[in-house]
Amino acid sequence: MTPEMTGTPARLLSIGEFSRMTFLSVKTLRHYHDTGLLAPARIDGSSGYRYFDTSQVTTAQVIRRFRDLDLPIERLRAFLDAPDEEARNAVIVDHLDRMSAQLQETQDTVDSLRRMLVADPSGEGRASFPVAYRNEPALTTLAITDRVGAADVVGWWMEAFRELHRAVRVSGATRAGNDGAMFPTEFFAEEEGRLVAFVPVARVPHRLPARVTTYDVPAARLAVTTFDGPPLDLDRAYGAVGRWVVERASSSEGPVRERYIPTGDEDDLLAHTTEVCWPVAG
Numbered sequence: 001m002t003p004e005m006t007g008t009p010a011r012l013l014s015i016g017e018f019s020r021m022t023f024l025s026v027k028t029l030r031h032y033h034d035t036g037l038l039a040p041a042r043i044d045g046s047s048g049y050r051y052f053d054t055s056q057v058t059t060a061q062v063i064r065r066f067r068d069l070d071l072p073i074e075r076l077r078a079f080l081d082a083p084d085e086e087a088r089n090a091v092i093v094d095h096l097d098r099m100s101a102q103l104q105e106t107q108d109t110v111d112s113l114r115r116m117l118v119a120d121p122s123g124e125g126r127a128s129f130p131v132a133y134r135n136e137p138a139l140t141t142l143a144i145t146d147r148v149g150a151a152d153v154v155g156w157w158m159e160a161f162r163e164l165h166r167a168v169r170v171s172g173a174t175r176a177g178n179d180g181a182m183f184p185t186e187f188f189a190e191e192e193g194r195l196v197a198f199v200p201v202a203r204v205p206h207r208l209p210a211r212v213t214t215y216d217v218p219a220a221r222l223a224v225t226t227f228d229g230p231p232l233d234l235d236r237a238y239g240a241v242g243r244w245v246v247e248r249a250s251s252s253e254g255p256v257r258e259r260y261i262p263t264g265d266e267d268d269l270l271a272h273t274t275e276v277c278w279p280v281a282g
Helices: 015-022 026-034 054-068 073-081 085-119 150-171 185-190 231-248
Strands: 012-014 050-053 132-136 139-149 180-183 192-200 213-217 220-227 256-262 272-279
Touching: 012 015, 015 026, 015 050, 015 054, 026 050, 050 054, 054 073, 073 085, 085 231, 139 150, 150 192, 185 192, 192 213, 220 231, 220 256, 231 272
Parallel strands: none
Antiparallel strands: 012 050, 132 220, 139 192, 139 213, 180 192, 180 256, 220 272, 256 272
């Protein structure tokens, strides 16, 4: 049967034929057309049928392989529209870097789960984190306060303490304790909240950089445990001290505090152990 007899233009493929050649479903091909990723070579004005050119087969196969690698449609469109090989390669390298980071995150999560099961083979989450009460006095601090989403907290934390350390040096303030941060319940419950990063100081300097303010951390009674391990495992310390408070004391609604005990140069922000300080009543 010739193309003329079927009503299909010469050299053009029906969407079904094109699907068979490319392993892309008709539904997927329609979606790619609607999003501007792969437009048909011709659309019949009366029937609305889509027809593809044989020259589009390779493009469709390339698209399918990139989608198998989870390349987002907008990045795939950037690849297809790139003006030259260098621009196309930049899109590919960027995505491969993202994939490598995701693979590393997956490996880190697997390692964390293994550590948890080795430390707590019962699976009940009762790994050992000694907890003790501490009465924390009120603190005068230099602080940065921002509303932060959970996905951005690590980057925000790093930049906030870089700025605070610079502010202490430039202003001539005298440090009066270890770095700390405050995390309200809403941050955990809503994945966003107003966070405070602070550095205790003996006196408030006259001039401060734009984002840095003075902040009075109130006195509090705290249940404290110390965590020294990969950041991904920090939730274990939170779980342990929170459970301890529920079983032995009365939890307070105040924010959880973290205090960072340096294990090296104080400007090496990752060289520290973390005290998780849970507020308790009375």
